[in-house]
Amino acid sequence: MRRTLFTLSIAAMIAAAGCGSSGNGGSASPGATTAPEPSGSSAAGASSSAGSGFDPTSVSGDLTLQGWSAGAVEAPILDKVLQDFQAAYPNIKVKFEPIAGDYAAAMAAKFSSQDVPDVFYVDSGPAATWIEDGSLQPLDEYIAKSGFDTSKFYPAYLDAFKGPDGKLYGLPKDGNTIAMAYNSDILSKAGVTTPPTTWEELTAAVDKLKGQSGLDAPLCLSPSLDRALAFIYQAGGGLFNEDKTAAIIDSPESVKGIETYLSFFKSGAAKRPGDVGDDWCGKSLGEGHSAIIFEGGWLDPFMKDTYPDVKYAWAEMPAGPAGKATLGFTVSYSMGVDSKNKDASWVLISYLTGPEGMKTWTEGGVANPSRSDLQGAPGKEILIQGAEYAHPWSFIPGFTEINDAFNNALTAAIEGTGSAQDVATATKTAIDAKLK
Helix, strand or coil, X not given: CCCCCCCCCHHHHXXXXXXXXXXXXXXXXXXXXXXXXXXXXXXXXXXXXXXXXXXXXXXXXXXXXXXXXXHHHHHHHHXXXXXXXXXXXXXXXXXXXXXXXXXXXXXXXXXXXXXCCCEEEEEHHHHHHHHHCCCECCCHHHHHHHCCCCCCECHHHHHHHECCCCCECXXXXXXXXXXXXXXXXXXXXXXXXXXXXEHHHHHHHHHHHCCHHHCCCCEECCCCHHHHXXXXXXXXXXXXXXXXXXXXXXXXXXXXXXXXXXXXXXXXXXXXXXXXXXXXXXXXXXXXXXXXXXXXCCHHHHHHHXXXXXXXXXXXXXXXXXXXXXEEEEEEEECECCCXXXXXXXXXXXXXXXXXXXXXXXXXXXXXXXXXXXXXXXXXXXXXXXXXXXXXXXXXXXXXXXXXXXXXXXXXXXCCCCCHHHHHHHHHHHHHHHHC
16 A cells, blocks of 8 residues: 655755756766667667567557756757657657646645656655555566667666565666766875775875875865765675665674774865755765766766866775775656556556667766666766776665665764664664664
């Protein structure tokens, strides 16, 4: 039975605001080229030659596509994709209607009233909650009967929309990972000739950077799980065990990851953006307050528009004791159980996430492809290859309280009233409460 009230992860929506759609939810970049099309897929991503003979060209209807605002840069690219779709499927008309303001709250109201758009965005953060609430339509039957090949999606993005029943409740429209962005001029002047590739090299680099070029701190680090969790994974830890039935945030490996993150603050190597008067680390990089930050592809349009003269480059996240790890943010195209025209909705979803539709969407350089058979725009290589070892930003229903518990405890520890173990304990308590 579906709930009529939803506890949605606003924090996750904000985290994805820089990723997905492309700057929103799982996003960001690309000029793509296609590799050979997946078996069983047409240029549109769906085929009548596989499965039980689903014929997308026989489907008709008027569809409403909803998500957050595409923005001035994305809007014309989305318009082009939808125009191409309608040229391929003239019997299906699509109208994009962006939702202004609080997207999560707006969708909660639509789910409650059973008046949902035909196709809509789902951020990976609240996806688990929406799946548990029974609001999303599983796509497996459509995938099977149309022969749509899902093997080309990076697992970090596809798995974000997989329910505990193993079914898929959305297909990733694009994706984004966290990587290391650094001011190449400042590093070079400090004698750091190559970007650090390990924790040890990162520590050595920030030691050289201290006091250089008027920096407030070599590193800008966000006091939040959506950045610190990458370090926890690099240490060999995590939030949950593999099937998300128990917390492992209090494991020695997880605590080591938290301790490492906190150590940069304790040594003076890192500051929060707010500590230097900035609202996020991208601004700290642009203003020259810090030389190294950990962000995603949403940084690029911001720097281009706001700090065009600042030279920066991308590198992979430094590897920890357990090797490489980063976070993968994404947004799906999904349909609701109450969507009115599901056959036409599937045709649209399969086109937008198939090789042709996603190529057009990502070649504009705004969003990164969630498919491994597409290449991104020049300069996006690091962010795209990170998807190969990224961990999905997708957890369990009601994740907001867990996220808040970690962030509050981490902030206290940064300010000197807690330890890494305290952060782990507070987070485990929140996880255990949700798993009861």
